[in-house]
Amino acid sequence: MSGLIAEIGSPVRLRRHHYILRRGERPGAVLLLQDGWAARFKLLPDGRRHISQFYMPGDVCDLSWLVSKEAGQAVTALTPIRAISVDRQTIESRLGSDAGFSHCVAADSLIRLEAQAEWMVTLGCRSAIERLGQLICELYLRLERADRAGNFKCDFPLSQQHLADFTGMSSVHVCRTLRRMKRDRLLDLRRRSLAIFDFARLARSCAFSGAYLDEDRRERSKQLLAA
Template sequence: MTGGRDLRFRSRLLAFAELTDADRRALDVLLDQRQRIVAPRRDVVTEGEVPRFVHFVLDGWGCRYRQLSDGRRQLLSLLLPGDLFDPCPQAVARTDHAVGSITTMTVAEVAPEALALLSCERPVIVRALWWNNHVAMGTQREWIASLGLRTARERIALLFCEVYFRLQTIGRSAGASCEFPLTQADLAEATGLTPVHVNRMVQELRRDGLIEWGGRRLTILDLDRLCAVASFTPAYLHLDRAVVVG
């Protein structure tokens, strides 16, 4: 049965396209066919796995990551409600990275042939999915630039800004606050820093009156200043195409 999780996913697509009632019903059918709940800190897809499905994040937080044989791990991107991954499983023999859960996740597993059929019948949905994937690629490019160009303080500030704007787009923020279940270790793996360095930068941002972060919730006290610290411009999120969901 279609529930709140599916509606959260649709909120993401609605940010990039105006879905008709028929589009929404077709999407509901697609997402209802096969769903999986993944416990926190577990792999959704392991590196080297033979991909079979296109995955849609209905609820919860996850990440793409690469891990070396000695245990060192780098987060490649965050997956939030409304995102999708493995968009073309039929084109890949084996996955070259892993996807893991951060919180409990609910994912819909869609057979590629079912998505292909939908592509023929519902072009508006396809355009929304295309833009969704385009934003994901733009975000990954920004993370690469951040690792090469930004200071530690700027990298942390960028991640706070990005998550806030992404959640605002799907109606998952409340005023200046949003959920933020990452740990400082997660931030370290996302920004290429040590947990000790992350802690120092977070304390700096707190002392400067820019953020409050605790109890899995982030509050941005001065968004303009935080964006300035991060050299954050939302162009890579393509918010000029998005309609913020209230």
């Protein structure tokens, strides 16, 4: 999918805090992120925010827009972003003429649905350590696949408030949980940098298997858990 979009798109750069899409707008293009992070979120009337997706290098933001008349959630840049932009009409035309491209879109949609279902279970049933553990395992595998992580270390631009808004916790609870995870020698998150001390033990602590991720990340997860 990334290769196909890169072939037909145009480079764009976005500043931090730039709205890629506002709620209620009709999406006019999709982006393949090359550098930087973005987040999809919804604000409640009282100002509370829920983040439903993080986008990072290698991610397409967002193929679901191809079937949306208007966006139900906003997407904003968390860092400066370098990306490839593809006009919606160009992709829609390709969907009608390229079976391989259509298959990639369908496969991506299925993976996203499986991930969403898994996170509904996590947010409804799992503890603070399990929520943060699952998120960090997932993000690390995604970064590693994009060649942005190695040796269980990576740049990590998310704040404790970002983590709180995704996991449904308060920032104070996130802070306390991260301290406990550091004390238990699971991970260390500070100064926009993540270090995982023992991936297999971290994954076991939150019952993470990576089964809801794409095939490459599932296989990598199995390798790490078996090590």
